[in-house]
Amino acid sequence: MSPFRTVCLRIAPLCGRSLAAVLFRHFGHRDAKFSHLSQSAGGRSQALLYRSHGEPSSVVRLENVDLPSVGVKDVLVRVMAAPINPSDINMIQGTYSILPDLPAVGGNEGVAQVVEVGPQVKSLKPGDWVIPKDAGLGTWRTEAVLSEDDVISLPTDIPLLSAATLGVNPCTAFRMLTDFEDLKPGDSVIQNAANSGVGQAVIQIAASRGLKTINIVRDRTEFPALSDRLKAIGASHVITEETLRRPEMKELFKMCPRPKLALNGVGGKSATELLRHLQVGGSLVTYGGMAKQPVTVPVSALIFKDVKLRGFWVTKWKKDHSYDGRKFRVMLDELCSLIHEGKLTPPTCTEVPLQDYHRALDAAMQPFTSTKHVLVM
Numbered sequence: 114m115s116p117f118r119t120v121c122l123r124i125a126p127l128c129g130r131s132l133a134a135v136l137f138r139h140f141g142h143r144d145a146k147f148s149h150l151s152q153s154a155g156g157r158s159q160a161l162l163y164r165s166h167g168e169p170s171s172v173v174r175l176e177n178v179d180l181p182s183v184g185v186k187d188v189l190v191r192v193m194a195a196p197i198n199p200s201d202i203n204m205i206q207g208t209y210s211i212l213p214d215l216p217a218v219g220g221n222e223g224v225a226q227v228v229e230v231g232p233q234v235k236s237l238k239p240g241d242w243v244i245p246k247d248a249g250l251g252t253w254r255t256e257a258v259l260s261e262d263d264v265i266s267l268p269t270d271i272p273l274l275s276a277a278t279l280g281v282n283p284c285t286a287f288r289m290l291t292d293f294e295d296l297k298p299g300d301s302v303i304q305n306a307a308n309s310g311v312g313q314a315v316i317q318i319a320a321s322r323g324l325k326t327i328n329i330v331r332d333r334t335e336f337p338a339l340s341d342r343l344k345a346i347g348a349s350h351v352i353t354e355e356t357l358r359r360p361e362m363k364e365l366f367k368m369c370p371r372p373k374l375a376l377n378g379v380g381g382k383s384a385t386e387l388l389r390h391l392q393v394g395g396s397l398v399t400y401g402g403m404a405k406q407p408v409t410v411p412v413s414a415l416i417f418k419d420v421k422l423r424g425f426w427v428t429k430w431k432k433d434h435s436y437d438g439r440k441f442r443v444m445l446d447e448l449c450s451l452i453h454e455g456k457l458t459p460p461t462c463t464e465v466p467l468q469d470y471h472r473a474l475d476a477a478m479q480p481f482t483s484t485k486h487v488l489v490m
């Protein structure tokens with residue numbers, strides 16, 4: 114069992130058998146879509162396919178696939194941009210909690226433009242921008258025929274990179290800042306991996322709500338420039354993992370209240386250090402395991418601080434709210450309002466043409482890059 118799965122076990126309800134069964138059915142449905150991709154001829158599309166699990170640069174290939182004709186409730190979309198996220202890499206490696214049947218098209222998020230709609234499509238029209246409602250759609254391709262129900266529209270007047278990167282990381286940040294603690298202006302939140310896509314969204318959404326953020330990043334020679342960049346988007350404090358362990362943290366808490374909420378995308382020692390700084394009764398929410406190390410909880414944090422340990426998975430949240438899309442719509446509308454107001458910008462991105470996918474996949478797996486690689490079609 115991989116260390117990543119060890120982290121997952123700590124949020125056991127999310128990895129339980131019943132959810133796996135639900136997701137298996139979901140992917141079964143999607144693979145039906147994939148198999149009809151290769152059946153009939155409504156045109157051709159290029160897609161980044163993997164036929165076996167392994168290192169992305171070895172197993173992912175750009176292939177031509179036939180498009181089916183557009184069904185009565187289907188839409189033909191042209192994908193414009195799709196990021197490479199850590200979960201996309203883990204899916205290809207075969208180490209993620211949910212895996213599609215193979216062959217599969219890579220990519221779980223991205224923005225596409227509707228080109229054609231079937232006669233019974235009610236919610237979309239040509240020209241609309243759409244993003245996937247759920248994980249597993251296979252966004253690394255040029256065109257796709259999808260069910261109207263698989264996508265949700267976005268305004269077309271937001272930046273392309275904002276749209277391409279909105280559906281996963283900003284939604285995760287939004288929910289974690291909303292659903293776990295009753296945060297009021299002036300309260301503080303501490304997070305590691307603060308330069309990640311999630312981290313940059315946390316900084317900006319928190320700032321828009323008047324919350325202070327204590328942002329932890331790994332040390333690097335460009336730390337001053339990174340710190341300035343995160344402060345420019347609203348970070349209150351940016352410190353290194355090493356500083357987090359030092360006594361001078363006491364000085365920081367003279368300027369800023371101890372956090373009610375800690376957001377952990379790393380695991381290992383970093384998560385333990387976040388716990389040490391939480392307020393009594395505060396919550397540590399784990400959403401990622403980049404260090405591939407389990408979360409170790411000091412006994413004192415449980416006894417003397419009664420901290421709450423929680424997990425969050427946006428895929429499960431979307432699944433839980435799929436019966437009634439209103440909550441998802443409301444969240445996207447709020448996020449788009451922040452974008453319109455200039456309060457939520459996309460993460461720092463490097464755009465790479467689809468044909469250069471090898472370069473993009475390799476670069477996306479390098480540490481200390483502080484940039485999100487986005488495939489542009």
Ligand SMILES: NC(=O)c1ccc[n+]([C@@H]2O[C@H](COP(=O)([O-])OP(=O)(O)OC[C@H]3O[C@@H](n4cnc5c(N)ncnc54)[C@H](OP(=O)(O)O)[C@@H]3O)[C@@H](O)[C@H]2O)c1
Pocket residue numbers: 198199200281282285306307308309310311312330331378379399400401402403404405425426427428460479480481482483484485
């Ligand atoms: N649970 C959910 O619903 C959910 C939703 C979205 C994302 N996620 C997870 O959240 C995490 C971040 O995703 P993202 O798209 O925001 O990432 P990203 O933009 O690709 O950034 C990756 C981040 O991970 C850090 N990192 C990489 N390796 C590390 C290590 N060994 N130790 C400590 N930090 C390390 C990087 O820091 P450096 O610059 O120092 O390399 C960077 O801050 C991933 O694990 C992803 O799967 C979970």
